[in-house]
Amino acid sequence: MLSKTSTLLSDALPRWAVVAQQLAADIAEGRLKVGETLPSELELCRTFNVSRGPVRQALRRLRDLGLVSGSKGRGTEVISDRPRSEYEMVLRSTADVMGYAERTELSFHGQDRVKLEDGLAEEFGADAGVEFIRLRGVRRAASARGEALACSSIYVPLLFATVLQRPELGQVPIYRLIDQELGVRLDEIRQHVTAVTVSDEDAALLGVPPRSPGLRIVRLFLGAEGQLLEATVNIHPAERFRYSIRLVAMEQGDAAPGSRAAG
The missing domain is CATH 3.40.1410.10 (Chorismate lyase-like)
Structure with a gap:
């Protein structure tokens, strides 16, 4: 289960970055395991109290890091617990x-x-x-x-x-x-x-x-x-x-x- 982060209240990072940071932490620490599917965009919006825009940008960043992969009809799947070096x-x-x-x-x-x-x-x-x-x-x-x-x-x-x-x-x-x-x-x-x-x-x-x-x-x-x-x-x-x-x-x-x- 995803944990909400208190840093969401911080102005230091944009909202999408906070979402990406928390999801990456959940993957690295095993709360989201390789092979599991992330919650839907709507669920993530509710969890982090943000609109779809920040959620989609966060998921895009996780894809860029090689942590997740998304396909139409199957959702977003965790494919690695370590970001690729970039x-x-x-x-x-x-x-x-x-x-x-x-x-x-x-x-x-x-x-x-x-x-x-x-x-x-x-x-x-x-x-x-x-x-x-x-x-x-x-x-x-x-x-x-x-x-x-x-x-x-x-x-x-x-x-x-x-x-x-x-x-x-x-x-x-x-x-x-x-x-x-x-x-x-x-x-x-x-x-x-x-x-x-x-x-x-x-x-x-x-x-x-x-x-x-x-x-x-x-x-x-x-x-x-x-x-x-x-x-x-x-x-x-x-x-x-x-x-x-x-x-x-x-x-x-x-x-x-x-x-x-x-x-």
Whole structure:
């Protein structure tokens, strides 16, 4: 039997999150067992004193976590008592990108000096043959079970290479070290997201089967007048990483940041 939670009265979480949290706890603690069917939406509404909207959003979150599965005519069934390991990155501003580095841990396993080939140079907006310091590492969620979230390659222009001697490297983003040591501030972040299959080398580091589906995310950290401070290339296994973007509706006639009005 489901237990009501006193945290429903708290303003700290939206109602759907409280419902999801309580149901997940009931599953983890065995009050709802694998193979059992959850109460109907109407029963959950009564139990938690909420409308159908929060209940449906909570069930959707439990499905995303791999705890339940729903089918028409059969209800929602508990399929696991442990959520699958997953990191969700929600972006609303540059502050969220900055926070990502602080919520994860990056361990390096290689550093070399490379010349950009044509394809990567085009992505970076740089000239082919320009030299960068490249750091390679694996990023993990600080709160996860030690599973890898990404294989990361970080490219730093030689102009800023002195910051790579800082002891905070790996704990503090490089563009922030550049600001602290050299006074060159971050002005803009650009990124490109591509669906890929994970290479054999990256698969071994990530602990996933070779040729697994993944996301390749390239981020460019730019200073004033588009000066490249740092570029990162991250390969994420699809089963452990989800990328969310929140878009805010604008009034008609408002220009989007970085856009130009034609005419």
